[in-house]
Every structure is written in C-alpha cells, then in structure tokens.
Amino acid sequence: MKIIGLIIALSTGVLLIYATGDFPGWADPASPASLHLSPHFIEKTMEETSVPNIVTAVLADYRGYDTMYETAVIFTAGLACFILLRIFVREEPGERLYRHVLSGVTVRVKKGAKLPPSADFERIDATWTPPDLIIKTVCRFLIPFIQLFALYVIAHGHHSPGGGFQGGVILGASIILLAISQDLRTSVRRMREKLDAVLCAVGVIIYAGTGALCLLLGLNFLDYSALASVLHCDPVTARSHGILIVEIGVGIAVMCTMIWIYNNVSSTGKYDEGL
Amino acid sequence: MGDLIQMVVAKYNYWIYITLMMIGLYAMIAKNNLVKKIVGMNIFQTAIILFYVSTGAKRGATIPILEHGHGGHGAGAHMVHAADYINPLPHVLMLTAIVVSVATLGVALALAIRVYNRYDTLEEDEILAQIREK
Amino acid sequence: MSQQYPALLVIVPLLSALVISAAGWINKRLCFPIAVAALGVAAYSSIGLLLRVLDEGAIVYRLGGWDPPMGIAYYVDHLNGLVLTVVSVVAFLNLIASKKSIELELGDKTAPFYALYVLQVTGLLGIVATGDAFNLYVLLEITALSGYAMLAMGKDRAQLSTLNYLYMGTIGACFYLLGVGYLYIVTGSLNMVDIANLLPPLYESKAVLGAFIICLVGVWVKMAFFPLHAWLPNAYTHGPSAASSLIAPLVTKVMIYVMIRLILTVFTPEFAFNILAISKPIVWLAVVAIFMGAILALSERNLKKMLTYIIVAEVGYMVGGAWLGNRAGMTGAILHIVNDALMTLCAFLVVSNIAYKLKGYAFDDLKGLVRKMPFTMGAFVVAALSIIGVPPTCGFFSKWYLISGAIQAGQYAFMVALLFSSLVNVVLFFRVIEICYYEPFADDGGHGHGPPSEPMAEAPLTMLVPLFIVAAGLVLVGIYTGDIVNKIIEFAIPQGIV
Numbered sequence: 051m052k053i054i055g056l057i058i059a060l061s062t063g064v065l066l067i068y069a070t071g072d073f074p075g076w077a078d079p080a081s082p083a084s085l086h087l088s089p090h091f092i093e094k095t096m097e098e099t100s101v102p103n104i105v106t107a108v109l110a111d112y113r114g115y116d117t118m119y120e121t122a123v124i125f126t127a128g129l130a131c132f133i134l135l136r137i138f139v140r141e142e143p144g145e146r147l148y149r150h151v152l153s154g155v156t157v158r159v160k161k162g163a164k165l166p167p168s169a170d171f172e173r174i175d176a177t178w179t180p181p182d183l184i185i186k187t188v189c190r191f192l193i194p195f196i197q198l199f200a201l202y203v204i205a206h207g208h209h210s211p212g213g214g215f216q217g218g219v220i221l222g223a224s225i226i227l228l229a230i231s232q233d234l235r236t237s238v239r240r241m242r243e244k245l246d247a248v249l250c251a252v253g254v255i256i257y258a259g260t261g262a263l264c265l266l267l268g269l270n271f272l273d274y275s276a277l278a279s280v281l282h283c284d285p286v287t288a289r290s291h292g293i294l295i296v297e298i299g300v301g302i303a304v305m306c307t308m309i310w311i312y313n314n315v316s317s318t319g320k321y322d323e324g325l
Numbered sequence: 326m327g328d329l330i331q332m333v334v335a336k337y338n339y340w341i342y343i344t345l346m347m348i349g350l351y352a353m354i355a356k357n358n359l360v361k362k363i364v365g366m367n368i369f370q371t372a373i374i375l376f377y378v379s380t381g382a383k384r385g386a387t388i389p390i391l392e393h394g395h396g397g398h399g400a401g402a403h404m405v406h407a408a409d410y411i412n413p414l415p416h417v418l419m420l421t422a423i424v425v426s427v428a429t430l431g432v433a434l435a436l437a438i439r440v441y442n443r444y445d446t447l448e449e450d451e452i453l454a455q456i457r458e459k
Numbered sequence: 460m461s462q463q464y465p466a467l468l469v470i471v472p473l474l475s476a477l478v479i480s481a482a483g484w485i486n487k488r489l490c491f492p493i494a495v496a497a498l499g500v501a502a503y504s505s506i507g508l509l510l511r512v513l514d515e516g517a518i519v520y521r522l523g524g525w526d527p528p529m530g531i532a533y534y535v536d537h538l539n540g541l542v543l544t545v546v547s548v549v550a551f552l553n554l555i556a557s558k559k560s561i562e563l564e565l566g567d568k569t570a571p572f573y574a575l576y577v578l579q580v581t582g583l584l585g586i587v588a589t590g591d592a593f594n595l596y597v598l599l600e601i602t603a604l605s606g607y608a609m610l611a612m613g614k615d616r617a618q619l620s621t622l623n624y625l626y627m628g629t630i631g632a633c634f635y636l637l638g639v640g641y642l643y644i645v646t647g648s649l650n651m652v653d654i655a656n657l658l659p660p661l662y663e664s665k666a667v668l669g670a671f672i673i674c675l676v677g678v679w680v681k682m683a684f685f686p687l688h689a690w691l692p693n694a695y696t697h698g699p700s701a702a703s704s705l706i707a708p709l710v711t712k713v714m715i716y717v718m719i720r721l722i723l724t725v726f727t728p729e730f731a732f733n734i735l736a737i738s739k740p741i742v743w744l745a746v747v748a749i750f751m752g753a754i755l756a757l758s759e760r761n762l763k764k765m766l767t768y769i770i771v772a773e774v775g776y777m778v779g780g781a782w783l784g785n786r787a788g789m790t791g792a793i794l795h796i797v798n799d800a801l802m803t804l805c806a807f808l809v810v811s812n813i814a815y816k817l818k819g820y821a822f823d824d825l826k827g828l829v830r831k832m833p834f835t836m837g838a839f840v841v842a843a844l845s846i847i848g849v850p851p852t853c854g855f856f857s858k859w860y861l862i863s864g865a866i867q868a869g870q871y872a873f874m875v876a877l878l879f880s881s882l883v884n885v886v887l888f889f890r891v892i893e894i895c896y897y898e899p900f901a902d903d904g905g906h907g908h909g910p911p912s913e914p915m916a917e918a919p920l921t922m923l924v925p926l927f928i929v930a931a932g933l934v935l936v937g938i939y940t941g942d943i944v945n946k947i948i949e950f951a952i953p954q955g956i957v
Binding site (some may be wrong): 072081116120126129132134258269296 | 463470474475477478480484520521522523525529567569571574575581583585590593594597598601604605607611618642643644645646648649657664665666667669672673711801861940
C-alpha cells in the first residue's frame with residue numbers, strides 16, 4: 051500500500067507542478083485573477099453595499115448563496131455527529147455518585163433510593179477529579195470577556211476583519227472553555243442540549259429566511275435590496291443591514307454547532323463527565 | 326540557468342504547497358492508523374487552502390478593507406484603486422473551504438470513535454483481520 | 460411564482476430540513492409530513508422548470524440580484540432540467556417508500572435522519588442546477604457529509620465502510636477544488652459559462668490541461684469509476700435500506716452529470732474531444748470498468764452487494780458513452796442517467812422490502828420468496844429485464860444508443876463490453892430469480908413435495924405502491940423514449956457534435 055501511495059502521490063504532484071508552468075508569477079498584479087473580477091469587487095463595494103470590508107461584502111452579499119450553504123454544511127456536521135454518537139437510553143448503573151458541593155463529601159446512592167436535592171449535590175462519575183482552583187477561577191473570569199470580544203467580532207465584521215464565522219467560533223470556544231476547565235455537566239447546565247440543537251437550526255433559518263423574505267418581497271432569492279421596504283432605508287443601506295442580519299444568523303449557528311460537536315465527541319454521546 | 330532561477334522565484338509558493346498536498350495525500354493512502362489518515366486529510370485540505378490564498382497576493386497592496394471606511398457612499402468618497410488592495414475573492418472562497426474542512430474533520434472523528442468502540446483498535450490491518458475471522 | 464422555481468427548488472427543501480431538525484425535538488411525528496411536503500414542492504418545481512425550459516430555452520436565475528460573473532447564477536437548460544426532474548421524483552418516491560423502513564431501522568433517531576435525507580436531496584438538486592464552479596464544490600460537500608452520516612447508521616461494518624468512503628470522497632472533492640483553483644488562476648472567473656468564454660485562447664496551455672485532468676479524476680473518484688470504485692460496494696451495502704435506496708440511484712448519476720457538464724459547457728467538446736487525445740484511452744478504461752463490474756458481481760452471494768457491482772458497471776457504460784465523442788454516444792449516456800436512476804431505485808426498493816420482512820438478503824435467505832412476496836418479486840423481474848436490456852423497458856433503448864454510438868465511433872471493444880455485460884446480467888438475475896421462484900422456502904418443515912402453502916407476508920402498502928409506480932415508470936419511460944430524446948436530449952447536446 052505504501053508503494054501505491056508513493057506512486058499516486060508522486061505522479062499527481064508531477065502533474066500539478068507541470069501544470070503550474072503557465073501560471074502567472076506569485077503576487078503578479080497583472081494576473082488574470084487580479085484583473086477580471088476583483089477590480090469590480092474592490093472598486094464598487096462601497097457604492098453598492100456600503101460595507102468597507104470587501105471580504106465580508108463578497109462573502110455575504112455577492113456570493114451569499116455559497117455562504118448559506120457553508121452554514122448548512124457546518125449544521126450538517128453537527129447533526130451528523132449527533133446522529134452517529136448520541137446515546138439516549140443508558141442502562142442505569144447500579145449506584146450513582148453525588149458530591150456535596152460545600153463539604154466535598156461523596157455520597158453513594160443505591161439504585162432506586164431517594165435522590166438528594168440537586169442544589170447542594172452535584173452528580174459526578176467514578177473518574178471525577180477536582181478541577182484545579184486557579185484554572186477554574188481564571189476561566190470563570192475570562193469567559194465573559196471572551197464572549198464580549200466575540201460579539202464585537204461579529205458586529206464589527208463590516209469594518210474590520212471578522213464576521214459571523216469568526217465570532218461564532220469564539221463564542222463556541224467560550225462555552226467549550228467552561229467544559230474543559232470544569233466539567234461537561236457544568237457547561238450542559240448552562241447551555242442545554244435541546245436549546246443548543248434548536249438554536250443551531252434557528253441560526254441557519256435566519257440566513258435562509260432572510261433570503262426567502264427577499265423572495266417573498268418580489269426580488270430574487272438573497273437580494274437584500276428588497277429589504278429596503280421593510281427596513282425603511284435605501285437599497286444600498288438595506289444591503290448592509292441584510293449582511294449584518296445574516297452574519298448574526300451565521301454566528302449563532304456556528305456557535306451552537308461547535309458546542310454540539312464538542313459535547314458529542316468528548317463524551318462519546320453519553321453526556322456525562324466529558325474530558 | 327537564470328531563466329530557471331527566475332521561474333523558481335516566481336512560482337516557488339505553488340511548488341511548496343503542492344509538495345504539502347502530496348505529503349497529505351500520501352498519508353491518507355499509505356498510513357495504517359485511521360487517525361493518521363485523518364491527519365493526512367487535514368494536511369491535504371490545509372495545503373489547498375494555502376495554495377488558493379497565495380494566489381490572491383499582490384505586490385505592494387494592502388488588505389482588502391477600505392481605509393476611509395464609513396465615510397458615506399456618495400459625495401466625498403475617495404477614489405478606490407484596485408491595485409492598492411489584494412484580491413479578496415480567494416479569501417472568501419477559502420473561508421468556505423476552511424469551514425468545510427472542519428466539518429469533514431468532525432464527522433471523520435465521530436466515525437473513528439464508532440469504529441474504535443466496535444473493534445477496539447484503530448489500526449486498519451487489525452480491523453481487517455478481525456473482520457476476516459468472523 | 461414560476462419565475463422563482465429555480466430558487467424554490469433548493470430553498471424549500473433546505474428550510475424544511477432545518478425545521479425538521481428543530482421540530483424533531485418537540486414532536487417526532489411532524490417530521491415525515493414536512494419532509495414529504497418539501498420534496499413534493501421540489502418535484503413540482505423541477506417539473507415546472509423543465510416545462511419552462513422546453514418553452515423558453517436556457518434559463519439564468521441570478522441569486523442575490525447580481526449579474527454573473529460577479530454573483531452566483533443558476534443556469535438551467537435541457538440537460539439540467541431533465542436531471543433535476545429525475546432526481547426530485549426519485550427522492551420523493553423513495554421517501555414515501557422508506558417510511559416504515561426508517562422507523563424500523565433507526566429507532567429514536569428518525570427525526571435527524573429525515574433532516575439529513577432532505578439535506579442530501581437539497582445538495583443533489585443544487586449540484587445539478589448551479590452554474591458556478593465553486594458553488595458546486597460546496598454543494599458536493601453537503602451531499603457528501605449528509606450521505607456519510609446516513610450510511611453510517613447501518614449495523615455491523617457500516618461505520619468502517621463509511622470512513623473509507625469519507626477518505627475517498629474527500630480526495631475526490633479536493634481534487635475537484637484544485638482543478639477549479641487552477642482554472643481560476645488562469646482565467647480569473649468562477650462562473651461556468653464565463654470560463655468557457657475565456658478559455659479558448661488558453662487551450663494549449665499546460666494549466667488548462669492540468670485543470671481538466673485533475674477535475675476529471677476528482678469527479679471519477681466520486682462516481683466510483685473503476686479503479687477508483689473500491690469504496691462503493693461496502694458503503695452502499697452496509698447502510699440502512701432507506702439511505703442506500705436514496706444514495707445508490709442518485710449520487711453517481713449526478714456525478715456523471717457533472718462530468719458531462721464539464722465536457723460540454725466548461726471545457727467545450729472541441730477541447731475535450733479534439734485537442735486532447737484522451738477519448739480512446741478513457742473508453743478503454745470504461746471497457747475495463749464494465750468487465751470488472753460484471754465479473755465482480757458474478758462472485759457475490761449477497762443480493763445487495765451484487766447490485767452495487769452492477770452500479771459500477773453502469774457507471775462504465777455512461778463514462779464510455781460520454782467519451783465516444785459522437786451524438787449517439789452522448790445521447791445514450793444522458794438517457795442512461797435517467798434510466799439507470801429508475802432501474803437502480805426499483806432494484807434497491809425491492810431489496811429494502813426484503814430487508815423489512817426478512818432478516819437478510821444473502822442468496823440463502825431468498826429461497827422461495829415469490830410465495831411470500833409475489834408483488835415485490837414481480838417488480839424485481841421488471842427491474843431485472845430493464846437492467847438486462849429487454850424492450851420495451853427503458854434499459855434497452857439507452858443500450859441501443861450506446862451500441863450504435865460505439866459502432867459509429869469504431870470502438871468495437873466498447874460494443875463487445877456492452878453485450879458481454881448484458882449476458883452477465885442475464886446470468887446474475889436469472890440466478891436470483893431461480894432461487895426465489897423455484898427453490899422451496901427456507902423453513903419448509905422438510906416436506907418438499909407439493910406446493911407449500913405459505914401465508915403471503917408482503918411488505919406494507921406504503922412500500923409497495925411507490926415500487927409499482929417506479930416499475931410502471933420503467934416501461935413508460937421506455938415507450939416514450941423517442942419523445943424524451945427528440946424534445947429534450949437533442950437540445951442538450953451542442954450542435955457541434957455529430
């Protein structure tokens with residue numbers, strides 16, 4: 051198999067390198083890619099969409115249809131990890147372990163016995179280790195600032211590098227940081243599984259729904275200038291607002307998918323202790 | 326000789342990325358461990374992303390964010406020259422490709438977990454031996 | 460609303476898949492009606508779109524209101540319209556037929572399965588309708604990811620087979636992406652028609668040659684063209700019945716459509732057939748694919764796996780037919796996309812009926828099945844006749860066009876391969892039919908004399924009625940082949956090909 055792999059890799063590499071013979075040089079300002087479409091994007095973005103960040107304008111407006119499917123791809127991945135890994139019905143173990151939070155005493159509850167009230171007791175597993183105090187505290191301080199930064203990245207995507215995907219990943223990372231620094235049950239308590247799954251679909255529905263709204267208002271799908279009548283502004287500003295709305299949808303979808311994938315993969319579907 | 330050197334200088338970025346791609350492709354085909362194949366897949370896809378992004382570069386140009394920003398569209402807008410900004414389109418395309426690569430990585434890892442739960446090993450030859458025994 | 464059919468075609472399924480996924484957490488019984496409604500709207504839109512194309516010619520739908528090549532555009536002509544109709548109708552019929560089978564095999568995960576099903580159909584419809592090369596890659600990935608998730612829900616070896624499918628599928632998609640990248644570097648555009656306009660001065664360049672070959676190899680990996688077919692038999696056999704009967708008829712055919720679109724529209728036939736001299740080697744490769752598919756099918760004792768090897772041979776028919784370079788061959792290939800989707804759907808629906816009622820579909824389990832499931836076996840006989848190529852079923856007519864194309868192009872090896880494959884199909888299917896019809900039923904009680912009186916345990920009506928519709932469709936499409944060829948396919952192929 052190694053020899054076949056070597057032959058395939060070498061022959062493909064030789065073909066590809068041979069084909070670069072006719073390429074324009076690196077960073078050539080006169081290459082066809084720089085002369086055909088991109089001058090239109092660079093020069094006309096401000097007057098057609100009033101968004102200074104050209105990448106965001108192209109991503110969410112000119113090629114917004116691609117981005118909608120990209121959001122659907124990330125949703126599909128979350129759904130795939132869920133359907134492959136999630137185990138709903140688990141056999142109840144013979145006994146469950148609870149830990150009194152204030153004193154640190156572990157309580158063993160036999161099957162069928164009365165459960166302690168959940169405010170003072172937290173459910174743990176046999177493999178539980180106490181989270182490190184420094185890490186736990188520092189992360190608890192950091193997470194709100196991380197989320198604030200993520201919201202800034204989403205909202206400021208028009209003017210600086212950023213946008214829905216980047217901000218959504220940072221938001222998701224904040225919740226995953228909670229799961230890593232403490233344990234999975236803590237983060238699932240904050241962001242419940244059902245809410246997560248429904249919000250993920252809602253994020254993509256915001257994107258596709260905005261496009262469908264434009265369709266119902268008479269123009270083509272994802273033509274944000276149709277929103278001018280709803281938002282009471284001129285078509286160019288409507289495009290800018292449309293881009294913001296879909297970026298918010300993308301951010302929500304990406305955040306929830308990242309959390310969903312992490313929850314399923316790290317606990318292999320059982321939603322217990324996690325990593 | 327000078328000709329060759331000039332060609333290398335003009336195109337070495339493409340050659341480096343193609344070499345990276347082939348390393349990833351070789352890992353996907355030739356390695357035995359399922360997770361190493363996944364790592365090879367990631368290298369392959371990342372090299373393609375780098376390949377595309379490098380085609381967007383432009384000598385003497387800056388990032389594609391208009392500097393005068395929200396100065397309003399219409400009166401007083403500065404003249405924008407395309408030669409001052411790099412090509413935004415490969416960046417847009419590669420945002421999509423990065424997301425696709427992350428999605429595929431997630432699904433591949435979920436599948437590898439299921440395979441491991443079933444066969445207790447991640448080496449392909451041991452799995453095939455177990456299958457043949459049944 | 461008819462102006463918006465191209466958008467409705469993909470948006471309604473996409474939104475419904477998201478709604479199904481959210482609704483599945485609230486009430487599971489909502490999922491199936493929403494899915495049926497979505498695919499029904501998609502089927503209606505695609506038929507409406509085909510009728511509009513027959514009236515008006517090619518339709519361009521600008522997404523986001525931007526003109527191509529700035530924005531993304533749908534480009535629907537006769538070729539597209541035909542394949543869109545086939546894909547949406549096949550997916551719709553399969554969904555209705557698979558309801559009981561999904562509930563049996565998937566337990567408490569039916570809601571996400573329906574969502575993935577509709578997402579897969581969205582991806583397939585989008586691939587066929589789009590006119591933008593990079594958009595095709597994104598939709599390819601949606602199709603692939605939802606396919607992997609659905610196929611991995613089977614038992615036993617399903618996850619390992621799907622992981623191998625994932626590796627090969629990712630290599631194929633990445634090769635296609637590389638090819639699009641090369642084209643972008645030398646032309647600067649991503650829109651298919653725009654690239655076709657910009658390419659002619661560049662036909663002699665190495666980059667265009669490299670782009671074509673790497674795109675072609677990528678698409679071949681995804682359509683399981685021999686020798687890149689290794690992922691297909693295992694992945695399709697071990698998946699759940701509903702997933703196999705959706706993916707097997709459609710995904711490989713849509714990839715063949717992508718290849719034909721690359722040949723006919725992006726790199727025009729003049730480049731593909733005249734300037735590059737690779738038509739003959741590719742037809743020889745197709746010959747080898749047909750032979751190997753037939754021989755490997757002969758060695759299988761499992762009905763579902765045998766059918767997957769027949770798919771490998773059928774892909775060989777279509778690739779060879781497209782690369783013959785003449786009008787009859789290309790007509791045969793496009794007609795075979797339609798016919799093969801219907802035949803494969805019929806065969807896989809039969810297998811899913813059998814899997815619903817019995818425990819397995821190895822040949823030993825099929826003994827005397829005709830007494831237990833007479834209607835299903837009747838439909839199986841129709842599918843078998845069509846795959847063999849007996850008139851008036853549709854399979855005969857596409858083989859006829861392929862053979863006349865082969866004779867016209869002087870590729871006699873391809874003609875011999877087609878005839879050999881038909882003979883092997885006769886052996887394969889009559890072997891199965893003999894076991895089903897003439898062997899005594901498995902637990903006969905050892906008597907063996909006199910016809911045993913089994914109670915008929917046929918599959919439920921929701922699984923039988925779509926099966927009958929498809930079997931009837933096989934004969935109807937055969938009878939109306941002349942209309943299909945003269946009104947639709949004739950205009951799908953550019954005038955330059957003789």
